[in-house]
Amino acid sequence: MNIANSGMRAMQESVNTASNNIANAQTEGYARKRVNLVTNVPQQIPGIGEISTGVRTEGVMRIRDAFIDTQVRLETSRYETFASQNEVNDQLEIIFSEPSSTGISAAMRDTWNAWQELSKTPESTTSRTLVLEQSVTLADRFNHTASQLKGLESDILNQISQNVFEVNTRLEQLKAVDEQIMESVNRGIAPNDLMDQRDLMLDQLSGFVTFEVQENQDGGISLKTNGIELIRRPANDVFSVVQSTEMIPADGDEPAYVSVILAAGGSSNELRTLMIPASEYEGAEWKVGSAVVTSRETQGDFLEYRPVEFSIGRIQGLQSMLDETAGYARQLDEVASGLAGLVNQVYGEDSGTEFFTAGDDSGVIRADNIRVNQELRDDPWSLQAGKDLDGPAGDGSRALAVAALRNVGLNTELSTYDPETMSFTASNGESADGRYRALVTQLGVSSNYSRSMQDNETALLNQLHQRRESVMGVSIDEEIAALIKFQNGYQANARVMSTLVTMLDTLINMGR
Numbered sequence: 001m002n003i004a005n006s007g008m009r010a011m012q013e014s015v016n017t018a019s020n021n022i023a024n025a026q027t028e029g030y031a032r033k034r035v036n037l038v039t040n041v042p043q044q045i046p047g048i049g050e051i052s053t054g055v056r057t058e059g060v061m062r063i064r065d066a067f068i069d070t071q072v073r074l075e076t077s078r079y080e081t082f083a084s085q086n087e088v089n090d091q092l093e094i095i096f097s098e099p100s101s102t103g104i105s106a107a108m109r110d111t112w113n114a115w116q117e118l119s120k121t122p123e124s125t126t127s128r129t130l131v132l133e134q135s136v137t138l139a140d141r142f143n144h145t146a147s148q149l150k151g152l153e154s155d156i157l158n159q160i161s162q163n164v165f166e167v168n169t170r171l172e173q174l175k176a177v178d179e180q181i182m183e184s185v186n187r188g189i190a191p192n193d194l195m196d197q198r199d200l201m202l203d204q205l206s207g208f209v210t211f212e213v214q215e216n217q218d219g220g221i222s223l224k225t226n227g228i229e230l231i232r233r234p235a236n237d238v239f240s241v242v243q244s245t246e247m248i249p250a251d252g253d254e255p256a257y258v259s260v261i262l263a264a265g266g267s268s269n270e271l272r273t274l275m276i277p278a279s280e281y282e283g284a285e286w287k288v289g290s291a292v293v294t295s296r297e298t299q300g301d302f303l304e305y306r307p308v309e310f311s312i313g314r315i316q317g318l319q320s321m322l323d324e325t326a327g328y329a330r331q332l333d334e335v336a337s338g339l340a341g342l343v344n345q346v347y348g349e350d351s352g353t354e355f356f357t358a359g360d361d362s363g364v365i366r367a368d369n370i371r372v373n374q375e376l377r378d379d380p381w382s383l384q385a386g387k388d389l390d391g392p393a394g395d396g397s398r399a400l401a402v403a404a405l406r407n408v409g410l411n412t413e414l415s416t417y418d419p420e421t422m423s424f425t426a427s428n429g430e431s432a433d434g435r436y437r438a439l440v441t442q443l444g445v446s447s448n449y450s451r452s453m454q455d456n457e458t459a460l461l462n463q464l465h466q467r468r469e470s471v472m473g474v475s476i477d478e479e480i481a482a483l484i485k486f487q488n489g490y491q492a493n494a495r496v497m498s499t500l501v502t503m504l505d506t507l508i509n510m511g512r
Contacts, residue, residue: 001500006054007493010037013057014486021474029200031062031472032479033192062192068468069199070213073206075464077313079457080207082450084317088156089447092325095148098440104145105440107138108339108406108433115403119396122385129380131399132372139356139370142336146368149329156322158268160289161241163315165266167208168239171223174201175231178220185219209313228293228308237293239308240264242286243271247278255279260286262305274305282307289322291315324446329367331439336367338410339432345414346401346422350388355402387422398422410435 014035024030036058042050097103114134118127177198184191198221202213211230214222223230229237240262250256256278264270276286285307286292294305310316340356347355355376359369376383386395401422411429418425430438 001497003052003054004493004496004500006040006056008490008497010035010055010057011486011490011493013060015483015490017060018479018482018486022476022479025474025476025479029196029203030474031064031192031196031199032474033060033062035059036061059190060192062195063472064199065468065471068464068471069203072461072464072468073203074210075457075461076203076206077210079454079461080314081312081317082454082457084159084314085321085450086447086454088152088318088321088325089443089450091152092328092443093447095145095152096440096443102141104138104141104335105433105436107134107141108436110134111138112403112406115399118383118385119400119403122396122399123393125380128383128385131383132377132380135355135372136377139372142332142367142370143359146329146332146336146366149325149332150368153322153325153329156318156325157241157243157289160291160315160318160322161243161263161266161268163208163266163318164239164241164263164291167205167315168236168265170201170205170208171230171236174198174205174223175233175236177201178231182218182220191219207313208315209310226309226311228306235295237295238265240272240292240294240305241266242288242290242292243268244288245283245286248275258286262292287323289319291319328439328443331435332367334410335432335436335439336370337365338435339405340365340370341414342405342408342410342412342432343402345417346405347384347398349417349419349422350384350398353382353384405431406433407431 014037017033017035021032037055038058040053040056042052045051098105100106111131111134114127114131118124118131121127177194181191181194181198184194202223205211209225211223211225214224216222221231243261243263245261246259248257248259258276258278258281260274260276262272262274264272291308291310292305293308310319344354344356347353353373353375355373356365357371357373358365359371362369385399386392387397388395404423407427408424408431409427409429410432412424412427416425417423429435
């Protein structure tokens with residue numbers, strides 16, 4: 001009867017586990033469970049041998065494959081890297097809007113053509129106005145594109161900070177669950193549901209950063225990224241983000257410092273300033289958008305802050321695009337300043353008036369501040385089309401010389417300019433049009449790469465998820481079949497119990 005009773009209890013627990021599997025079939029992160037049934041320790045009877053004593057349950061097992069889990073998390077990190085890059089590249093393509101009739105390339109072409117037309121009809125007010133208007137349009141497009149790039153850089157930096165804040169929050173939640181698991185294991189309880197929750201949190205965290213997981217004997221886990229412990233006790237370290245840096249020159253006995261402003265914990269509402277001696281400052285490690293890690297007790301000593309590099313994940317993808325976007329902004333500045341320098345050299349050599357000016361007090365022409373000289377805009381007839389101020393009315397040679405700049409390299413030394421021929425004796429580098437086309441081509445290549453890699457990672461992740469689902473996922477058909485099997489097992493053990501009761505009654509009645 002004890003054997004039959006143990007069988008009924010085992011089947012009852014198996015039914016409960018199968019029912020729980022069915023109930024959680026659609027629960028995210030749930031791994032199906034199985035009752036581990038083992039034979040009871042047999043009874044040793046001298047002269048007879050072993051007498052079986054039935055079955056017992058030896059815990060409920062989670063069905064998971066740690067190797068597949070590791071692959072899924074790694075590929076999730078890679079997917080989020082390319083997905084974040086692709087998102088930013090999509091915005092960059094909208095900003096540059098090439099090829100189109102509203103882009104910088106078309107504006108440069110129209111500006112050169114306007115100068116060419118002015119060289120043919122220098123006495124025409126329409127031609128003069130067209131040169132100025134096309135040049136203003138070109139300057140405006142430089143300004144607008146530079147402004148959008150600056151805004152995108154700010155947006156990317158905010159996204160990095162938000163993602164770092166999310167990582168800090170998730171690590172705190174993960175540590176709390178991990179401590180509950182260790183407490184349960186210490187009491188001899190198998191915390192299967194908590195472990196499912198922890199694995200789901202690890203899956204979600206892998207989208208932000210990549211890490212290595214090691215399970216400890218106490219039920220807890222060790223989590224590392226690039227050698228940095230992500231879970232520490234009693235308190236986790238905190239990741240922060242560099243918002244800006246500024247060099248503070250030496251003043252008397254005071255050495256030079258670099259002021260680094262951090263979004264502590266990734267929160268833009270909690271800014272912290274570090275003063276780092278210039279002699280100990282490594283610019284590449286403290287660049288804008290980079291992450292640093294420190295203990296919660298640190299109040300400002302930069303020695304307690306350690307720069308950290310995330311290899312793959314959404315944060316790293318955004319950091320790489322912040323650098324790439326800043327690179328596009330620098331290239332756009334080079335095109336604008338180079339073009340303005342060439343035009344001003346040819347146009348202003350004899351006239352004494354610069355055609356392009358800086359729209360601020362910096363005196364340095366960039367994409368965000370390039371302007372057409374307001375004096376020329378106010379009086380189109382002051383625009384000098386000929387070589388000399390008092391030259392013949394039909395002279396358009398200077399306008400022709402400016403139009404010829406479309407083929408002059410931006411790296412051309414201004415000192416090679418010959419006033420007599422109104423040309424440069426040696427051209428160096430790509431022209432403004434060519435440099436800008438190279439920038440757009442670079443963006444196109446980067447966009448195609450990130451888009452292609454994201455598609456590849458999507459396909460690979462789908463395959464891995466299918467493999468993992470085949471291992472840990474709940475199949476309703478299988479669970480129903482298992483329920484029927486356990487039900488039949490329960491009924492069979494109950495029948496044994498009933499038979500034994502009948503036999504016992506017969507034996508008792510015979511004694512009467």
